[in-house]
Amino acid sequence: MAAKVVTVTSGKGGVGKTTATANLGVALARLGKKVVLIDADVGLRNLDIVMGLENRIVYDLVDVIEGRCQLRQAMIKHKQFPDLFLIPAAQTRDKTAVSPADMIQITDKLRPEFDFILIDSPAGIERGFRNAVASADEVLIVTNPEVSAVRDADRIIGLLEANNKGPAKLILNRVNPDMVKRGEMMSADDVTDILAIKLIGIVPEDEHVIPASNSGVPVTLNENSKAGQAFRNIARRLTGENVPFMTLQESGGFFQRLARLFSGQGE
């Protein structure tokens, strides 16, 4: 077995990197894959809490690097999926405690035992980002259909290309189909036109996401969640399966239907 190392990054903070990493990890584990997640956001760890594993941490990534524990000891097994593990970031240290070479060493040790190694990158384009992409075979860029997030995603794409880490793939997160329909939000086509990279998933804005992280159970385990479905689809695409993009149908509010009736655009 030789794992594929997939790094989830974004440039801008708060676009849903950690949520995406947690959900893809769980979704891949559900597909029967052996998965380890690495939180590379040293100093601002969050993947543990989103996964509901924050109470099980004994050792972290920096403990491994500095030789205070074996790699095995820092790997927390998921409650529900025995083949899903998390290596948490250190909370009391900063990004300089880890180097790109450290990340390559750790992922090389993990590769023979897993199908997927998912790395949650910190925001920004500094050391933490360089650590996170150092050993990546594939990079997923999370962005929102919003000018600042798209601009930062473009910066990341440029940096990855300059370092021969491209071509990255795009996860467009928090898409509101009604707003797209009204011309108040850029569509997936708009964003891929601008960034000129391939899309691997469109995740709709979904009220199930926050309750899911509230309880530490990634939303992809909720069968009723559209965002959860979108993450399950991305996971299948990561395994090489060809999954068509889901159609984000509009909810069709009363006034919109009325307007369409009057303007003769009935569908």
Next chain:
Amino acid sequence: MSGFFDRMFGRSSSKSSSSLAKERLQFILVHDRINLPPERMEAMKAEILAVISKYVAVDQDNVDIALQQRNRDSLIVAEIPFSQSKDSTDEAKRRLGQDMDTPRSDQSGTVDEADDF
């Protein structure tokens, strides 16, 4: 008022904010990608025109120098028509003479200060 009705009925106005977002992003990303902010681009355009005007008269009103994007590659596309009339050739010579004699007003201050060091 029509904007109010447009919003009420979920109708998109003549120019939606999403297409505005796309246009603004496309403009700024061309500059971001080659690390040439719009203000530096303006300075470069002025310099390109000054060089060309040294040799031929340029139809200043119809100059078009812009950055373009083809996939993720950037290029500069310049359309610089020459001026036909002899008058404007003389004009170009006269202007060039001026440029040679007097430093550009926006730079003169810094040049003087630099000389003091």
